[in-house]
Amino acid sequence: xxxxxxxxxxxxxxxxxxxxxxxxxxxxxxxxxxxxxxxxxxxxxxxxxxxxxxxxxxxxxxxxxxxxxxxxxxxxxxxxxxxxxxxxxxxxxxxxxxxxxxxxxxxxxxxxxxxxxxxxxxxxxxxxxxxxxxxxxxxxxxxxxxxxxxxxxxxxxxxxxxxxxxxxxxxxxxxxxxxxxxxxxxxxxxxxxxxxxxxxxxxxxxxxxxxxxxxxxxxxxxxxxxxxxxxxxxxxxxxxxxxxxxxxxxxxxxxxxxxxxxxxxxxxxxxxxxxxxxxxxxxxxxxxxxxxxxxxxxxxxxxxxxxxxxxxxxxxxxxxxxxxxxxxxxxxxxxxxxxxxxxxxxxxxxxxxxxxxxxxxxxxxxxxxxxxxxxxxxxxxxxxxxxxxxxxxxxxxxxxxxxxxxxxxx
Amino acid sequence: xxxxxxxxxxxxxxxxxxxxxxxxxxxxxxxxxxxxxxxxxxxxxxxxxxxxxxxxxxxxxxxxxxxxxxxxxxxxxxxxxxxxxxxxxxxxxxxxxxxxxxxxxxxxxxxxxxxxxxxxxxxxxxxxxxxxxxxxxxxxxxxxxxxxxxxxxxxxxxxxxxxxxxxxxxxxxxxxxxxxxxxxxxxxxxxxxxxxxxxxxxxxxxxxxxxxxxxxxxxxxxxxxxxxxxxxxxxxxxxxxxxxxxxxxxxxxxxxxxxxxxxxxxxxxxxxxxxxxxxxxxxxxxxxxxxxxxxxxxxxxxxxxxxxxxxxxxxxxxxxxxxxxxxxxxxxxxxxxxxxxxxxxxxxxxxxxxxxxxxxxxxxxxxxxxxxxxxxxxxxxxxxxxxxxxxxxxxxxxxxxxxxxxxxxx
Numbered sequence: 001x002x003x004x005x006x007x008x009x010x011x012x013x014x015x016x017x018x019x020x021x022x023x024x025x026x027x028x029x030x031x032x033x034x035x036x037x038x039x040x041x042x043x044x045x046x047x048x049x050x051x052x053x054x055x056x057x058x059x060x061x062x063x064x065x066x067x068x069x070x071x072x073x074x075x076x077x078x079x080x081x082x083x084x085x086x087x088x089x090x091x092x093x094x095x096x097x098x099x100x101x102x103x104x105x106x107x108x109x110x111x112x113x114x115x116x117x118x119x120x121x122x123x124x125x126x127x128x129x130x131x132x133x134x135x136x137x138x139x140x141x142x143x144x145x146x147x148x149x150x151x152x153x154x155x156x157x158x159x160x161x162x163x164x165x166x167x168x169x170x171x172x173x174x175x176x177x178x179x180x181x182x183x184x185x186x187x188x189x190x191x192x193x194x195x196x197x198x199x200x201x202x203x204x205x206x207x208x209x210x211x212x213x214x215x216x217x218x219x220x221x222x223x224x225x226x227x228x229x230x231x232x233x234x235x236x237x238x239x240x241x242x243x244x245x246x247x248x249x250x251x252x253x254x255x256x257x258x259x260x261x262x263x264x265x266x267x268x269x270x271x272x273x274x275x276x277x278x279x280x281x282x283x284x285x286x287x288x289x290x291x292x293x294x295x296x297x298x299x300x301x302x303x304x305x306x307x308x309x310x311x312x313x314x315x316x317x318x319x320x321x322x323x324x325x326x327x328x329x330x331x332x333x334x335x336x337x338x339x340x341x342x343x344x345x346x347x348x349x350x351x352x353x354x355x356x357x358x359x360x361x362x363x364x365x366x367x368x369x370x371x372x373x374x375x376x377x378x379x380x381x382x383x384x385x386x387x388x389x390x391x392x393x394x395x396x397x398x399x400x401x402x403x404x405x406x407x408x409x410x
Numbered sequence: 411x412x413x414x415x416x417x418x419x420x421x422x423x424x425x426x427x428x429x430x431x432x433x434x435x436x437x438x439x440x441x442x443x444x445x446x447x448x449x450x451x452x453x454x455x456x457x458x459x460x461x462x463x464x465x466x467x468x469x470x471x472x473x474x475x476x477x478x479x480x481x482x483x484x485x486x487x488x489x490x491x492x493x494x495x496x497x498x499x500x501x502x503x504x505x506x507x508x509x510x511x512x513x514x515x516x517x518x519x520x521x522x523x524x525x526x527x528x529x530x531x532x533x534x535x536x537x538x539x540x541x542x543x544x545x546x547x548x549x550x551x552x553x554x555x556x557x558x559x560x561x562x563x564x565x566x567x568x569x570x571x572x573x574x575x576x577x578x579x580x581x582x583x584x585x586x587x588x589x590x591x592x593x594x595x596x597x598x599x600x601x602x603x604x605x606x607x608x609x610x611x612x613x614x615x616x617x618x619x620x621x622x623x624x625x626x627x628x629x630x631x632x633x634x635x636x637x638x639x640x641x642x643x644x645x646x647x648x649x650x651x652x653x654x655x656x657x658x659x660x661x662x663x664x665x666x667x668x669x670x671x672x673x674x675x676x677x678x679x680x681x682x683x684x685x686x687x688x689x690x691x692x693x694x695x696x697x698x699x700x701x702x703x704x705x706x707x708x709x710x711x712x713x714x715x716x717x718x719x720x721x722x723x724x725x726x727x728x729x730x731x732x733x734x735x736x737x738x739x740x741x742x743x744x745x746x747x748x749x750x751x752x753x754x755x756x757x758x759x760x761x762x763x764x765x766x767x768x769x770x771x772x773x774x775x776x777x778x779x780x781x782x783x784x785x786x787x788x789x790x791x792x793x794x795x796x797x798x799x800x801x802x803x804x805x806x807x808x809x810x811x812x813x814x815x816x817x818x819x820x
Contacts (some may be wrong), residue, residue, distance in 0.1 A: 013446055015437030016620065019429055022451070027425030036423055037458055039451035041432070048447055055465060189481045189521045196483075209482065210421050211562070219426070274712070280698030281691025284712040288690030291767060291799065293714075299722060300712030302684070302694040308709040308752075342718075357701060366515070386515040387541060389701065391564070 001172050003029055004060040005039045006052060008067035008077050009151055013043045021066040021149075021156055028160060032169050033176040033223060034062070044074040053084045057144050062168075067151030069134035071113045077148055078120070078137060085141045087121035095126065099133050127163045131155045138167065177230040178221040181241065184257060184402050186248040188216045194244050198237065205233050207241075214398040215250075215257070250405060261401050262290030264408040265297075270345040272404075274300040275313055275338040277325065278352035278368060282397040298342045303334070313337030326351050326363055328380040331371030335380075339373045346407075347373035350400050354389045368396040374407050411582060413439055414470040415449045416462060418477040418487050419561055423453045431476040431559075431566055438570060441631055442579055442586045444472070454484040463494045467554050472578075477561030479544035481523045487558055488530070488547060495551045497531035505536065509543050537573045541565045548577065587640040588631040589648065589662065594812050596658040598626045604654050608647065615643045617651075624808040625660075625667070660815060667811050672700030674818040675707075681754040682814075684710040685723050685744045687735065688762035688778060692807040708752045713744070723747030736761050736773055738790040741781030745790075749783045756817075757783035760810050762793075764802045778806040784817050 005025050012019050022039045029036050038059065042048050044067075056063045068077030082089050096118035103110045110133070117134055120126055127136030132155040137148045147164055149156045183191060188211040192199065195218075199207045205222035218241065222233035242249065251260050265272055265287075274284045274297075284300030287293055301312055306325055309315040315333040323329040331351050339347025352368030359365035366385040371378065381403055385395045415435050422429045432449045439446050448469065452462050459478075466473045478487030492499050506528035513520045520543070527544050530536055537546030542565040547558045557574055559566045579585065593601060602609065602619055605628075609617045615632035628651065632643035652659065661670050675682055675697075684694045684707075694710030697703055711722055716735055719725040725743040733739040741761050749757025762778025769775035776795040781788065791813055795805045 012433075013436060013449065014440045015433045015435070016618070018433045019449075023422075023425045023428045025425070026423060030424045037453060037455070038462070039423065039429075041449035043447060045447070052448070187518070189523055192482050193521055193523065208420055208424075210426065211480070213564075276691070278698075279695070281686070281694035281710055281712065284691035285689070285695060285803075288688075288712065288714060289800065289803075291765070297712075297714050299714070299718040300691055300710075302691065302698065302707075302710030302712075304698060304704055304707050304709070312709060355701070384515070384517045386512070387564075390699065391541075393695075393699075 001034050001062065001168075002060040003034045003036055003062040003064060004056045005029075005036060006056065006063060006065045007039075007041045007151075008044060008049060008065055009041075010043045012041050012067075020153060021151070024153065024157060025064055025066070025160065028165065029064075029168070030221075031176060031178075032165065033172055033174040034168055044068055044076055046076060046080060049077070049080045050084060053080070053146075061143060062145045062147065064147045064149065064164075066149045066156050069117070069136070069148060069150045071111070071116055071133065073113075075116075081137075081139055081146050081148055082121050085121070085139050085144075085146070087123070087139065089119040090122055091115075092118050092120055092126070095120070095135060098128075098135075102133055125167075127159050129155055129159055131158055136163070173225050174223055175225065175227060175230060176221055176223050177227065177234065178219055179234050179238065180253050181218045181220070181238065181249050182251045182255065183216045183218070183245070183248040184214070184250045184398070186216065186245065187211075191216050191218070191245060191248075195241060198240055202237065205230075205237055207237065214395060250402070257398060257401050257405065258286040258289055261405045261408070262287055262293045262296070264405065265346075266292055266295060268408060270408070271296055271298050271342075272346040272348060273298045273338040273342040273344045275334045275347065275349045276300065276302050277304055277309070277334070277350055278354045279350045279393050279397045279400065280304060282393060283348065283350060283400050286397060286401060298344050299338075301338060309334060313341065324363065326353055326367060326369065328369050328371070328382060331369035331380050332373075332378050333371075335371035335373040336378060345375050346404070347371075348400055348404055350396050352383075352392070352396055354392045354396075356389055366392050368392070368399070370396070370400045370403055372403055372407055379403075379407070411444050411472065411578075412470040413444045413446055413472040413474060414466045415439075415446060416466065416473060416475045417449075417451045417561075418454060418459060418475055419451075420453045420484075422451050422477075430563060431561070434563065434567060435474055435476070435570070438575065439474075439578070441588055441629070442575065443582065443584055443633060444578060454478055454486055456486060456490055459487065459490045460494060463490070463556070471553060472555045472557065474557045474559065474574075476559045476566050479527070479546070479558060479560045481521070481527055481543065483523075485526075491547075491549055491556050491558055492531050495531070495549050495554075495556070497533065497549065499529040500532055501525075502528050502530055502536070505530070505545060508538075508545075512543055535577075537569050539565055539569055541568055546573070548574075583635055584633050585635065585637060585640060586631055586633050587637065587644065588629055589644050590664075591628045591630070591648065591651065591659050592661045592665065593626045593628070593655070593658040594624070594660045594667065594808075596626065596655065601626050601628070601655060601658075605651060608650055612647065615640075615647050617647065624805060660812070666699075667808060667815065668696040668699055671811050671815045671818070672697055672703045672706070674815065675756075676702055676705060678818060680756055680818070681706055681708050681752075682756040682758060683708045683748040683752040683754045685748040685757065685759045686710065686712050687714055687719070687744070687760055688764045689760040689803050689807045689810065690714060692803060693758065693760060693810050696807060696811060708754050709748075711748065719744060723751065734773065736763055736777060736779065738779050738781070738792060741779035741790050742783075742788050745781035745783040746788060755785050756814070757781075758810055758814055760806050762802070762806055764799045764806075766799060776802050778802070778809070780806070780810045780813055782813055782817055789813075789817070
């Protein structure tokens with residue numbers, strides 16, 4: 001079953017708002033096994049919308065639109081869809097009563113142009129809209145179906161969940177089940193190279209690689225009439241992938257690196273203190289993003305200046321003079337200093353040159369040292385990142401969290 | 411001049427990510443007077459992309475694509491565009507050198523499949539990509555032009571701003587000049603209400619309101635063949651707007667709140683130390699985003715636990731017992747404590763309930779106190795935010811920076 005998503009509205013066409021409707025619908029359709037090969041956006045324009053419907057139905061069985069169901073003159077999606085299907089609109093007095101009572105609840109009266117929202121084709125499925133005045137509608141002609149949904153996500157999403165999803169599921173037998181593997185420490189092209197034969201062999205499940213800001217993910221999607229069979233299909237591919245690159249997997253599905261690390265800290269009853277220079281609070285901030293972290297996270301400090309590094313962390317003046325603030329020696333003293341200071345199991349530190357200025361030949365922009373003290377042991381990692389100040393700081397933060405994760409797994 | 415935006419990628423088609431590229435491009439094209447009537451999304455599929463290009467060029471002079479320029483086998487946008495224009499791809503050794511040196515900077519080596527990214531048509535404009543391995547490209551044939559941009563916004567946006575915008579502007583006589591006013595402390599609908607007559611009256615310059623995460627912006631865009639005339643048009647509207655809501659403007663164009671605040675600190679020769687609870691390092695991190703901050707930013711601390719607040723900042727046990735960690739009293743003691751501790755002009759503090767748990771009737775999720783000590787004076791602001799943990803922490807960070815800004819302007 002192939003569907004196409006058309007979002008109608010000048011505000012999307014001009015970039016005034018982000019098109020979150022397409023994402024929501026695309027994700028939902030994928031989850032119930034409806035294939036989507038095209039998404040389009042078009043303005044509230046009769047000719048262009050009509051042409052687009054013609055194109056869409058050449059390729060797809062179902063078209064789902066959002067937007068253009070409102071009361072004003074430039075809301076024309078329903079009228080155009082009816083025209084395309086050669087159907088006349090008639091007045092539904094029961095729908096008009098619903099609309100009036102919706103306004104009443106708000107202490108308002110509908111205007112004359114709201115009446116437009118009570119006109120529908122004779123033969124259609126009207127979808128109730130408890131969150132607004134525009135009901136949705138499903139129109140059919142031969143094997144073509146068009147589903148018209150309102151534009152505001154607060155109206156569209158409940159309508160999809162309450163009526164459209166089950167309607168679409170009733171049209172097909174198949175289920176699609178997905179699992180996402182999250183990788184860190186390996187790039188997209190290297191990962192693909194290592195898995196290329198598995199990827200090329202597969203059609204069910206499918207395997208898709210995505211490069212995200214600081215990680216790569218693989219989504220395995222199986223299609224079957226039977227949940228168990230789909231899960232077995234996924235499992236067998238997942239095992240193959242793990243056999244080759246399992247050590248780079250840090251988590252599954254919608255987890256994040258900071259969540260994994262925070263949970264490991266809490267689970268292992270480990271306390272941590274963080275001293276940051278170039279990342280300036282980003283490592284602490286990520287850890288604190290996890291609501292249950294308070295029992296593990298003792299304190300963070302942002303020691304950007306040499307004075308702060310000495311006074312707060314006990315980094316030795318000689319170390320700073322001899323090796324500089326951006327050095328493995330300083331990173332280690334920062335990590336040890338904060339851990340000793342607060343009597344924690346772990347001390348984590350970052351120091352680096354985030355740029356844009358401040359780099360030298362010997363110590364270029366992007367050079368970052370990450371120090372970790374963990375129950376008496378110390379370790380330091382030297383990294384060379386590239387990109388903007390923001391990108392370098394983000395990558396350093398991620399690298400620090402990953403180093404911590406690897407130590408916690410030992 | 412009509413353009414069409416095509417985003418290429420299975421991750422958008424399946425709803426894994428929101429299509430922010432289309433919004434960015436749509437907005438930018440609107441701002442320079444290029445008309446966009448259609449936006450499309452299609453997967454990495456040869457036949458479908460080829461068909462879409464054929465459709466698009468029936469309607470538009472220019473097609474801009476994002477995505478599908480990566481090193482892997484399913485990155486096919488460049489290959490399809492060349493095929494559509496009947497052009498052969500040849501190896502550019504200089505581009506290959508660039509790619510290799512990009513990898514070198516990261517301490518990595520390109521893999522064999524990265525070579526694909528150094529192949530381009532003989533006759534084209536190659537667009538440099540300092541933020542990734544995939545250069546962009548502009549292909550022309552008769553009066554059709556296709557502009558291929560990489561998918562990741564961090565690569566696509568700088569490439570558009572640095573090369574594509576001026577290229578598109580060079581195709582037309584008219585210049586569009588824009589100025590953005592950035593507002594904080596006033597909502598989108600209130601701002602619109604106060605300016606509605608000015609907005610409705612205008613056609614040149616146009617006035618567009620945008621609600622961002624923590625702010626609202628107004629973009630004034632004037633169209634003229636003459637720069638001076640365009641600037642005069644902007645100035646006259648800007649003055650009208652300032653007359654009504656000038657006190658909410660914190661900056662212009664691409665500045666950020668943290669940049670404004672950091673510059674004010676440096677300019678006023680003020681030193682600052684930050685103590686954060688619910689924001690967990692985000693305030694420090696934002697300040698340190700400004701490269702010149704080291705002379706002003708003395709230290710930050712993330713005192714998430716009561717112990718840390720007492721030991722590190724000297725918050726009194728009685729204060730915590732009597733008023734709680736989330737109280738104006740604690741916020742003040744945190745701000746004063748860090749400033750005294752480090753002998754700075756300013757101490758800035760945050761303490762609040764970011765959720766999802768931990769709220770009570772008296773102290774609900776979203777309650778945040780921001781404390782500021784500035785040369786002997788103290789002030790505290792009570793805020794009630796709503797939304798997710800992440801959103802509350804972001805809004806608290808922004809509010810703290812804005813409070814600091816307002817104090818620095820006194």
